[in-house]
Amino acid sequence: MLDESSLASTKQMHTFLTRLEPHDRVLLVGDARQHQAVDAGRPYEQLQDAGIAVARLHDIKRQRDPALKAVVERLSEGEVRDAVRRLEAQGRVHAMAEPDDRLRAVAAAYATNPDGTLVVSPDNQSRGQLNTRIRAALQETGHVGREDRPITVLVPRQDLTGVDRRWAGHYATGDVVRYGRGSPEHALDAGAYARVTAIDGAHNTLTVARGDGSSVTYDPRRLQGVTVYREVERTFAVGDRVQFTAPFRTAKIANREMGTITAMTDRQEMRVRTDSGKTVKFSVDSKAHGPRAHRHLDHGYAVTSYSSQGLTADRVLLYIDSEQAGERLVNQRLAYVALSRGRHDAQIYTDDRDRLSTALSRDVSKSSAHAVRSAEQTPQRDRSPSRHSALRHATTIDAGMTPTSVGRERTLADATPRSTGPRLSTEELQRAREYLARPETQQYLRAREVLHTRTPQPRAAVAIEARHVATVFRELAGERGSRSVPTPADHDACAVDKARDGSRRRGGQW
Secondary structure (H helix, E strand, C coil): CECCHHHCCHHHHHHHHHCCCCCCCEEEEECCCCCCCCCCCCHHHHHHHCCCEEEEECCCCCCCCHHHHHHHHHHHCCCHHHHHHHHHHCCCEEECCCHHHHHHHHHHHHHHCCCCEEEEECCHHHHHHHHHHHHHHHHHHCCCCCCCEEEEEEEECCCCCCCHHHCHHHCCCCCEEEECCCEHHHCECCCEEEEEEEEECCCCEEEEECCCCCEEEECHHHCCCEEEEEEEEEEECCCCEEEECCCEHHHCECCCCEEEEEEECCCCEEEEEECCCCEEEEECCCCCCCCCECCCEEECCEEEHHHHCCCCEEEEEEEECCCCCCCCCCCHHHHHHHHCCEEEEEEEEECCHHHHHHHHCCCCCCCCHHHHHHHHHCCCCCCCHHHHHHHCCEEEEEECCCHHHHHHHCCHHHHCCCCCCCCCCHHHHHHHHHHHHCHHHHHHHHHHHHHHHHCCCCCCCCCCCHHHHHHHHHHHHHHHCCCCCCCHHHHHHCHHHHHHHHHHHCCCCC
């Protein structure tokens, strides 16, 4: 049984399914409207599109407050603007222009009733600021001890992609590398840690110091399954809420599990009681090694919405800066996940009440290569489950989906008007992808989005994809008599604007 299946990437799902025996049965549990995988793919939705057997749960059990339950029901149907209007009518939306005022208000609200309260933030920067403010407020009220102990914890380098980790130039001296698979050739055990001491970008080699002090130099392309961390100092005290930021397999604690510190010693040993009732004792000393050493820890008062998926709290406080956070962070999925965590209450603290609905209404659903090909090549698709007999022993529970939202979760092939013109070539699509990847294009798109949300009647966000731009390039080429690509200086008539306007002429869908 795989829970929170919407978060699984294509690679993860493939690894899982290929390990199954012929007579095994699989139950995937999740909600297609919640967050999708950080890495590539959306296999949970694609399996449903391919005809996997589905059982849908429509009755929401978590929300005990009728008014809040009605809001979550509207969010599950994709009616975000109506959900926000209901929250405003219930007095659950608080607008404060100054970030400092919002941070102070959230910290004060948390400190008044810390038990059963969860703060959700879209990004790690504001999450860290909220944790600092809330922790200070709790120390003033006596909920957290005043005897702070500095601890050096490991924080993932989220700026490194899988491809980046293959090139030495992307590392920094002092980075801590964990080897998930290990390497007998370099005497690196599975699960071992090493510190980067030297980088040779020209020859693409890293030199790392093992736990015993010895060094080894290797080409990072030859080692897979590595995770890169940087060391950051945090202060902890008895009573602090903490979150495990990596699995602690020895103690059987999952990634993102929450708990409370019940004891600390001068030897940097810590005892934590998890929310599930388990008590675990471990070392957070940077020199400690072995099965009882674990430095993947952070304050757990505020969490990102990805981390909150799967959690339940009595009360949720959602912090949103609509101007600072882009659509990849503030969107429909954030609204649905965060506001549905609370049993009895949910409050939003934002910078601009008027922009809130627009920001939370943005749809950032992934497309897939299969869906794009289907949209370009296939006029109609046969969805009969009988065509997919290989999936007859797999089942999905899609919790939270309603009949009106099912259509919105279909692939791009269903949401896209079929093209009657000539197909786009691989070269045209690649040219469009390169154009969209330009830093100046990305900067321009972000600026346009901010301007649109500031207008008296905000325009709905439209996702611009390579095929949209490629279509416009073809039109521009016909006008100019060539296939030249517009330069950043041509933004007054650039492809992204034409693609955006063309999308609106077709009802806001591509």
